[in-house]
Amino acid sequence: MRKPRGSIKPQRNFFLRDTTLVAREILGHYLCVESSGKTLTGRIVETEAYMFRDDPACHASRGMTDRNCTMFERGGVAYVYFIYGVHYCLNVVCGPAGEGTAVLIRSVKPIDGLDEMHRNRPGIKDDVNLANGPGKLTQAFGITGEDNGTDLSTGRIRIFLDPDVMRNKPEVVVAKRVGIVKGSEKPFRFYIKGNPYISRK
DNA sequence: GGGAAGATGTTCT
DNA sequence: GAACATCTTCCCT
Numbered sequence: 001m002r003k004p005r006g007s008i009k010p011q012r013n014f015f016l017r018d019t020t021l022v023a024r025e026i027l028g029h030y031l032c033v034e035s036s037g038k039t040l041t042g043r044i045v046e047t048e049a050y051m052f053r054d055d056p057a058c059h060a061s062r063g064m065t066d067r068n069c070t071m072f073e074r075g076g077v078a079y080v081y082f083i084y085g086v087h088y089c090l091n092v093v094c095g096p097a098g099e100g101t102a103v104l105i106r107s108v109k110p111i112d113g114l115d116e117m118h119r120n121r122p123g124i125k126d127d128v129n130l131a132n133g134p135g136k137l138t139q140a141f142g143i144t145g146e147d148n149g150t151d152l153s154t155g156r157i158r159i160f161l162d163p164d165v166m167r168n169k170p171e172v173v174v175a176k177r178v179g180i181v182k183g184s185e186k187p188f189r190f191y192i193k194g195n196p197y198i199s200r201k
Numbered sequence: 202g203g204g205a206a207g208a209t210g211t212t213c214t
Numbered sequence: 215g216a217a218c219a220t221c222t223t224c225c226c227t
Contacts, residue, residue: 050219057219083220084217085210086208086209086220086221086222089220106219133220133221134220136220179220
């Protein structure tokens with residue numbers, strides 16, 4: 001995989017911290033996926049935290065099932081699930097094994113491999129709508145249920161850190177999560193202020 | 202540009 | 215049977 005110029009691989013500890021902190025700190029960094037011999041790259045601009053305690057919206061809140069079991073793995077793997085019979089959503093598992101907490105990647109700004117992303121999403125005319133939503137970005141990057149459980153440091157889906165972003169942190173807006181009913185009052189959505197690639201206002 | 206409807210697999214009640 | 219961490223299309227203003 002071709003990692004973004006100047007980027008660095010995160011330490012394992014990066015994903016073992018508090019989920020809201022990971023959701024916030026991953027903003028601005030790179031999501032890379034190896035697809036048909038090419039590396040598709042995007043910059044993460046919007047996330048949501050799903051906590052292991054006091055969070056009824058979290059899939060893990062009602063215990064382990066076949067569907068959500070990768071959420072209970074050690075932080076640093078991908079939790080991919082199928083929703084509404086149509087879409088996949090990509091999460092980054094956080095915390096130590098057994099907790100069941102993760103960060104949902106809601107939107108990315110396409111950086112590299114735009115041609116391939118457009119092939120994955122026929123009918124989309126502009127670049128803004130390629131990956132500005134959880135279902136859109138998995139389609140653009142070719143992420144499916146087969147990627148569930150992928151190790152983010154060795155698999156075809158990876159996170160790389162941009163040193164510029166670590167030095168110069170983006171201004172982050174905290175808001176309520178989108179598209180849920182239970183637990184919707186919690187301020188667990190994070191996005192880069194003013195970024196045009198946000199899924200919803 | 203905005204609201205409503207439909208798509209449709211898996212899990213939970 | 216209902217709900218579900220969504221998106222697109224169609225029709226209206």
